[in-house]
Amino acid sequence: MRDQSSRTQNSTASRTFSRWIPAIVAPIVIGVGVILVPMQATAAVDLPDKTPAELVQFAAESPAQPLSGTIEQRSELGLPDLSGLTGALGGAGGDGSSAPAAASSADLEQLLSLALGSHTARVYLDGPNARLQVLDPLAERNVYRNADGVWIYDSAEKAATHITVDQAAVEALKAELQTGHADAGAGAEMPTPEAMLDQALARLDESTAVTVGTDALVAGRAAYELVLTPRDSGTLVGQISVAIDGQTGTALAASVTARGADTPAFSIAFTDVTFAAPDPAVFAFTPPAGTAVTEKPIPVPTAAELQQAKAEAGSGDAGSVDSAAKPVLHGTGWTTVVELPAGALGAPASGPLDTVTQPVDGGRVLTTSLVTVLFTSDGRAFAGAVDVATLQAAASAPAASSGR
16 A cells, blocks of 8 residues: 655646546536445556656546446435435426426436436547446436537437537637637536546645555556545545556546445446547437437527626626526535525425435435535525534525625
């Protein structure tokens, strides 16, 4: 075990991961990922030694690799049965009908399933093109990203959503802001070990101890182990471990273990991987006959609109911004708490919510090994990798501006 601490973090290197991970839209709930790293310790694996800073830099400076492979996601968060929440968080339509709520319930059920369930999927990456093929027992779900935008297809439901972004408007906005940012991704990143590593490296500062673990085999490839340990005792996260391919610098697996636990709570890892450009045909998608297609163009704001939104968010003035849906951040680093204002989740039904939560002062709480969610009596929701008391303190704090 090479147990070298890194007190000085390479923030520049960590930021370069954003260009390293292909952005792709997927119906994934934003949450804390906990990854089981299937590292097979063996004396035959002995990669050249690297310090923590050298390993971070190696991964950050490694070019994006075209690849295809199989990933497995496993969730052991200790969650109660969330089926009772289906329909509870969708709210009702403005006209009192149940149709909007039903649609929201279906979306919520899919989000919870993909983010928190256990899945096996095929992943294909090649530059801006990407595909995630979730292999369910009786059907499959696919997410495609190509020059035609992003397609999300569910074979069981015979439904497809087509998400598009006006690239001309994006380029105009980039030019106006004089930024060097890459393509404006419309949604979450593909759930891969690389994406998990990017999230973890975003936390690299003095609040995190960084060490290099044991060389091992992952998906049949020799890999380094990068270990991130929060120094903040207020977080539920105990450790994040990432397996980094010794040849390409690509993240092959990652894991986050709850504080005090012996095994990870959630896992995502390659079980096989090939570093070669996939057949371009795997990125093409045409809706099969009989598919219900929903078009969802993503509006691109102007620079002036962005500045106005930022000013209004800072002043707390709703103006043209829908402040009811804007999250509020409390704290920093590992103990950050996200607040969703009243109305952001619709009107939860008390019956189903009661089945998956426990009563506490000020509301009801949903607890897992890594994330705690507080639903307050006044309709707000607070979530973070913290204990209930921290959420209650945030709920009792004076009103804050969005994005604080």
